[in-house]
Amino acid sequence: MRPGRAVLVMVLVFGLLFAGCGKKGDPFVPAREPANRVTGLDVAWNGVDVLLSGRVEKPAKMQEGESLRVYYAAYPLDEPPCEGCPIEFQGYHAFGREAVSGDAFSCSVPEIRRGSVYFFEARVMSPEGSPGPPSNRVSIEVP
Numbered sequence: 001m002r003p004g005r006a007v008l009v010m011v012l013v014f015g016l017l018f019a020g021c022g023k024k025g026d027p028f029v030p031a032r033e034p035a036n037r038v039t040g041l042d043v044a045w046n047g048v049d050v051l052l053s054g055r056v057e058k059p060a061k062m063q064e065g066e067s068l069r070v071y072y073a074a075y076p077l078d079e080p081p082c083e084g085c086p087i088e089f090q091g092y093h094a095f096g097r098e099a100v101s102g103d104a105f106s107c108s109v110p111e112i113r114r115g116s117v118y119f120f121e122a123r124v125m126s127p128e129g130s131p132g133p134p135s136n137r138v139s140i141e142v143p
Contacts (some may be wrong), residue, residue, distance in 0.1 A: 001056045007028075010041070013127065013134060014138055019087055024038070025111075036056055036058050036066065036124040037056075037070065037124060037132050037133045037135065038055070038056060038057075038105055038123065038124065038135035038137075039055050039056075039057055039136070040054045040055050040135075040136070041054040041120065041121070041135040041136050041137075042054060042138060043118075043120055043138040043139070043140045044046070047091050047114065049108045049109070049129050050108070050112050050140060050142065051107070052070060052105075052107050052109060052138075053104065053105065053106040054104075054105045054106075055105060056100050056104075057103075065127030066075075066097070066124055066125060066126060067095065067097070068096075068107075068122060068125070069092045069094050069123070069125050069131065070095065070109065070120055070122050070125050071089040071091070071120065071122070072086060072089060072091060072092065072093070072109065072119065072120050073089045073090050073118070073119040074087050074090065074117070074118050074119075075117045076116060076117075077116060077117055077141060077143075087137065089121065093109060093110060095107050105122070112142055113142070114142055114143065115142070115143070116141075117139060117142075118139060118140055118142060119137060119139075120137070120138050121134050121136075121137045123135065
């Protein structure tokens with residue numbers, strides 16, 4: 001190997017070593033997870049609507065643009081999932097800050113089909129759309 005090539009190879013090797021040192025991360029800013037969460041989620045059927053209620057842990061810290069998202073799954077009454085089986089949520093309904101009063105969260109869930117078993121879970125969503133931690137899961141039979 002000629003001396004010029006050996007020097008070039010050494011410069012390239014050292015250049016790669018110095019350029020490759022240090023911890024590298026993703027090339028974008030990580031999404032911020034909301035600090036809030038819904039706790040004590042409860043569900044009731046009043047004969048017409050399914051009503052959800054619960055508490056928002058830190059309502060005073062809800063930022064502008066944060067919202068609540070209620071995930072749902074519906075199964076026929078004669079084919080409910082087994083106890084302990086995982087639930088695959090089929091969709092969600094979004095609610096704004098108007099669903100929160102003080103630290104209480106309450107809403108009426110639209111588009112409920114009779115003759116079904118419903119499962120619900122709520123999350124606070126950041127303004128960027130990142131979901132916060134899930135609430136407890138609740139279920140109700142709608143005759």
